[in-house]
Structures are given as C-alpha cells and as structure tokens.
Amino acid sequence: MESSIKLTGRKSDTDAVLTEDIANALRMELPRRFRLAQVMTLLYSLDQHGISLHTLYRLVKENKGPCVLAIKDEDGNVFGAFLSESLRPEKRYYGTGECFLWKWNSTEPKIKAFKWTGKNEYMILSDMDFLAIGGGDGVFGLWINSELEKGHSQPCQTFDNEMLSPTPEFKCVELEVWGFQI
Template sequence: MNAIKLTDRRGDTDKVLTERIANALRVQLPRRYRLATEMNLLYSLDQHGISLSTLYRLVKNTKGPIVLVVKDADDNVFGAFLNETLKSGSRYYGTGECFLWKWSETESKITTYKWTGKNEYMILSEPDFIAIGGGEGVFGLWINSELEKGYSQPCPTFDNERLTPNPEFECVELEVWGFRI
C-alpha cells in the first residue's frame, strides 16, 4: 500500500497529523477507507482560527468519515476517527466504526479504542462542545466551544484509557481531516 498523502495544509501551518501518524492510523480504519490515497485538511486552528462554528461550517459538506486530531500543551497527539462529519446538534450520532486513538512518539505506535457495544454514545457535537464516546457521566474525549480546553476519561463506549496523562488538557492545535478515495 502506498503512503497516504496529506493535502490542503499551508506550508506555514503547524503540523499535528504527520504522514507517519496518518499511515499508522490508516491500518486501523474500516477496510473500505484504508484504500484512501489522500487525506485533505478541512479545518485547522492554525489556518482557520479558533471557532467551533467555523469548524462546523467548513466540514459540513464533507461526505464520509473524518479524523479529528488534537495536540495538547504537553505535545500529546490523540483524537478520533468518526464515520460521519461533525455537525451541531443535540443528539448522539455515528456508528460502531467510530473509535478513539492516541499516538506514542517514543514507541512510534498508535493505540486505538474501538466500540464496545455497551452503548451508542459515539458523537455528540453541540454548539458549546464536541464529545466523543460517553456513559456514566463521562466522555472519552470532550473539547469546549473555544477549542482550548478539554478532558478525556475512560468511557463505556470505547473502554478507553485516558488519551492524556491528566484528565484535563489544554488544546494547542486541532485539525479535522477528510478522505479522498
């Protein structure tokens, strides 16, 4: 399989998703998306500014899955594969293809947390936050409307570990990627 190409990121934009991470993540995708040869940047804090409404607007015409990538103040890189694009609403959506993931730079390894079947709390994206996975009063990944603060807790949807060493994190970079198949 050829390496995946990352497109539509300006040269002066800080990289969060690298080719190395994208290729490690690709192996974990549902089979039909592994064929993608390109991923295109739909939204970046660095390129598009800090606005959840801008994020929703820029990704709304995307058909198919997306990858959410976060870099925190401690240089941890993590995120989610979502079978649908993010959209503002008040109900959970998405299917069991969704998963959370985190990257270990020291091990050059991606760890994924797939759907457990315990609930269907995949994606909840309201005007005030984005939440991935949930149950028992916690979210696997939660990011506030200013895209600056978040938290990660083990949740029943994915039986995940925290994606960051501490439950709360400061989001310094965030990207949303689509697929070109």
C-alpha cells in the same frame, strides 16, 4: 505494501498535528474500505482557520464521509478520533460503531486505538457549546469546549479507552479535522 497517504490542504507554515507517519499508522486501524484512501484533505485547522467551533462546522459540512479529528495538547501529545460521519451541531448522539478514539505513542512510534465496545451507542455528541466523543456514566472519552482550547478525556463505556492525555484535563494547542478522498 500500500503507498503512503498524502496529506493535502495544509499550508507550509501551519503547525502540523497529523503527520504522514501518524496518518499511515492510523490507516491500519480504519474500517477496511477507508484503508484504500491515498489522500487525506485538511478540512479545518485551528492554526489556519481560527478558533471557532462555528467555523469548524461550516468548513467540514461539505465532507460527506468520515473524518479524523487530531488534537495536540500543550505537552505535545497527539490523540483524537476516527468519526464515521462529519461533525455537525446535533442535539443527540450520532455516528456508528466504526468510530474509535486513538492516541499516538511517539516513542514506539505507533497508534493505540480504542474501538467500540457495544456497551452503548454514545459515539458523537456535538453542539455549539462542545464536541464529545464516547460516553457513559456521566463522562466522555474525549470532550472539547466551544473555544477549542480546553478538553478532558476519561475512560468511557463506549470505547473502554485509556485517558488520551496524561491527565484528565488538557489544554488544546492545535486541532485538525481531515477528510478522506477515496
């Protein structure tokens, strides 16, 4: 059995989104080379760094590899995405087929991952107005506004995912971005 992932960089008084339990369950879904990571470092947190997409982009810029986006909605649901590249403002889609959406089932407890279908290459679309992961037919698998407070999730061609939240629209109360130390 591999050792547990260590999460670093989060202040003790910060409301956690990604827990060690979720990180270890998520690890089994990662591309093989990233499953070896022993440490994940918090790159951005709404709670620690404030509500600003500009700040998020600035803080994750130094991360040269993939990252995990983790969101907690107002009902306590936790979901997000594994992104093959760090988030940045870009006018077109970027990222590879290693990207996927996920949601945490706290009652079982386990991760449900929605991997790339190959139907399109709409992985990551992010500019100064929003973040979007997955798409097709005018919908996004996961979309968050520039204030990082409102989002929506719908089934999309990229991942053939379920809605990540119980309803298509959700209120984001916490958001974190994590990088890997390999």
